[in-house]
Amino acid sequence: MNILVCGVGGQGVILFSDIISSLALGAGLDIKKSEVHGMAQRGGSVTSHIRYGTRVLSPLIEEGTADLVVAFEKLEALRYVHMLRPTGRLLYDPHRIDPLPVSSGMVERPADERLDERLAARAPHRQAVPAFETALALGSARVQNTVMLGAVSWCLEFPADAFHGAITTLVKPQVIELNLKAFAAGRELGKCAQAEPQ
Numbered sequence: 001m002n003i004l005v006c007g008v009g010g011q012g013v014i015l016f017s018d019i020i021s022s023l024a025l026g027a028g029l030d031i032k033k034s035e036v037h038g039m040a041q042r043g044g045s046v047t048s049h050i051r052y053g054t055r056v057l058s059p060l061i062e063e064g065t066a067d068l069v070v071a072f073e074k075l076e077a078l079r080y081v082h083m084l085r086p087t088g089r090l091l092y093d094p095h096r097i098d099p100l101p102v103s104s105g106m107v108e109r110p111a112d113e114r115l116d117e118r119l120a121a122r123a124p125h126r127q128a129v130p131a132f133e134t135a136l137a138l139g140s141a142r143v144q145n146t147v148m149l150g151a152v153s154w155c156l157e158f159p160a161d162a163f164h165g166a167i168t169t170l171v172k173p174q175v176i177e178l179n180l181k182a183f184a185a186g187r188e189l190g191k192c193a194q195a196e197p198q
Contacts, residue, residue, distance in 0.1 A: 001156075002061045003050040006080045007072030008097050012145030015170065016070070017048035019149060022166045023158045024052035032059035045076060069123075070152055072131070072144060073097050074115055081122045090123040091152055091190075093144065095132035127151070127190070134185050143175075143182035150186020160187070 003020065007013040017033060024031040031052040036045075049061045063083055069090045071077030077092035084090060098109060119126060131147035138147075146167065153163055163183060171179045 001050075001052050001068075002066045002085075003068045003070065004061055004066045004080055004083045005048040005050065005070045005072075006076040007046055008076065009044055009046055011046070011072040012142065013046045013048055013072060016145040016149055017050055019163070019166045019170055020050055020156070021052075022170060023156070023162055024050075026162060026166070027158065029053060030056045032056045034059035045079070047080065068152070068155055070148060072148060074112075074119075078115055078118055078122075081119060084123055087125065088123075089155060090119070090126040091129055091148070091155070092119070092126065093131045093148065094128045095130070095144075129186070129189050131186065131189070134189065135182060138178065138182055138185060140175075140178060143179055146171075146179045146182035147186040147189070150183040150188075151190030153183075153187060154190045 005013050005017050014035060017035065021031050021033050029052045031050070033051075034049040036047045049059055051059060051061060061083060065085050066083040067085065067088050069077070069080055069084050069088065071080065071090065071092035074092060074094050074096050077090060081090055096112070129148060129151040131144045131151065132141060134147045135141050135144040149163065153160065164180060167179050167183060168176055
C-alpha cells in the first residue's frame with residue numbers, strides 16, 4: 001500500500017502519518033516512511049510517504065504509483081496528484097491556504113473552478129473532505145488531521161478500534177477525547193469514500 005500525505009506546516013501531516021504507521025506495525029506489516037518537512041514552520045509544503053505490506057524495500061513512492069493521496073489543502077492536492085496510479089484515490093480538503101506569492105499580491109490567485117477542473121482531469125477517483133471546516137465546528141482547527149484520518153479509514157484495512165487505540169497512544173492525553181470526536185466526524189464524512197467519482 002502506497003500512501004502519500006501532503007499539506008502545509010502546522011496541519012498535522014506527521015502525526016497523521018505516525019498513526020497509520022503505528023496501525024501497520026500493529027498488524028505485523030513491514031512499514032517504511034519518509035518525510036519532507038520543507039519550510040514547515042513558515043507554512044511550507046510538508047509531505048510524508050507511507051509504504052506498507054509483506055515486504056517493503058524502499059520508503060519512497062514513485063510517481064504514478066500511489067494507491068492513495070491524502071491532501072490537507074487543495075493546492076497541495078493539485079501539486080501531488082501526479083503521484084497517483086491511474087486507479088488510485090485522492091481524498092482532499094477543499095480548504096485553501098494561499099502561498100506567499102499569492103497572499104502578498106505578487107501572483108494572481110487561481111480560481112477554485114480552474115483548480116477543480118484540473119483535479120477532475122487528473123484524479124477521476126476523488127473525494128472532497130471538508131476536514132478543516134469540520135475541525136472548526138468541533139472547536140479546534142488542530143484536529144483537521146484526525147477528521148481526515150476518519151475519512152481515510154474507510155480506504156484502509158484496519159478496524160476502527162485500532163484507529164482509536166493508535167490515537168489514544170499517540171496524541172497528548174488532554175486532547176484524546178477531542179481527537180476521538182474528530183475521528184468519528186471524519187468517519188461520517190468518509191462513508192462515501194468508496195463511492196463513484198464526483
